Amino acid sequence: MKIYVGFIQLSNAYLPEAQNGDWRKVDCTAYTEGQKPEKSCIVLLNNVTETNENCFEETAKDGVRVYCRIHCELTPLDGEITLEKSPQNNHKCIKHFNYNNELRDGDWYAWRSGECLKQDISFLVRCWPELAATAAA
Numbered sequence: 001m002k003i004y005v006g007f008i009q010l011s012n013a014y015l016p017e018a019q020n021g022d023w024r025k026v027d028c029t030a031y032t033e034g035q036k037p038e039k040s041c042i043v044l045l046n047n048v049t050e051t052n053e054n055c056f057e058e059t060a061k062d063g064v065r066v067y068c069r070i071h072c073e074l075t076p077l078d079g080e081i082t083l084e085k086s087p088q089n090n091h092k093c094i095k096h097f098n099y100n101n102e103l104r105d106g107d108w109y110a111w112r113s114g115e116c117l118k119q120d121i122s123f124l125v126r127c128w129p130e131l132a133a134t135a136a137a
Contacts, residue, residue, distance in 0.1 A: 022127040025125070026042070031112070041055060041110070081125065093121055
């Protein structure tokens, strides 16, 4: 199944089996200040594309950041979330420097800033639900 949203193509063929955590794909387009943040990323979750109405812009010490909810509600506060960027050879997006994940108000968000905001990029997100995190320990 392929879904086209704007210029981004989504395919559920890229999502690994759920047995090793809970996976979703987040596709983000280049973002400019003044653009509606909720239009910057979409989430492919359980083979359904969701517009991300829980995206917002915030000013941090390193400039503007755009946060988007990644739907990892079942991952505990001390749980594990992994973000893998695609394409991996995009050197304008550097983890911990201009993209990462963050827990806010009991839910997980991915954020981008700086040069990474100007990129069309995807993130494969792996959430460890509470039971999976406990079993893996």
